[in-house]
Amino acid sequence: MTNRTLTTLILRIAGIYLFTKIFDHFGTYFFSVYGTATMARFDELLSEPIDKFYFTGTFLTIANIVVSLFLFIKADWISKKLVKTESEIKTELNPKSLTKVILLTVGVVWLAKMIYLLPDLIEYCTKLISRLNGNEEIEMPDFALANYILKAVLTLIIIFRIEKISNWIIKKI
Structure with missing residues (x-):
């Protein structure tokens, strides 16, 4: 195994790990936002904080998906940029x-x-x-x-x- 291959493997594992973190917060984030937003009484009282929470959380979730997929798909390209010389790991x-x-x-x-x-x-x-x-x-x-x-x-x-x-x-x- 070479150092470039090991870097590629680590980047792909990091991408998969980052992608799985989305599911840790899926239930608590999306269901709490949509559940609270559907209640008419809370919608009037909490419209600004819920909107801020919704947009920030949605942006972070989308960014998480994009970064994790980029790490997984472009791991070879990133490892070539990070590791200039390829050598055998012993x-x-x-x-x-x-x-x-x-x-x-x-x-x-x-x-x-x-x-x-x-x-x-x-x-x-x-x-x-x-x-x-x-x-x-x-x-x-x-x-x-x-x-x-x-x-x-x-x-x-x-x-x-x-x-x-x-x-x-x-x-x-």
């Missing part, structure tokens, strides 16, 4: 390389989760700022800020210090 399985793979996998999964939860963090921060400015009527969303910050710090440490962490783990074995 690895041997030893404790150090296995430790690096495990650490990198954990780091990448946590990084993806941090990016996925970024809108929730922004919403939490805006409501917290509004509440600190004296608006006591704001209801705070259920968001584990300390957990988010801790995982973000650990993710960055794992990704940028993977060599030192794997050496330390190997010494302990």
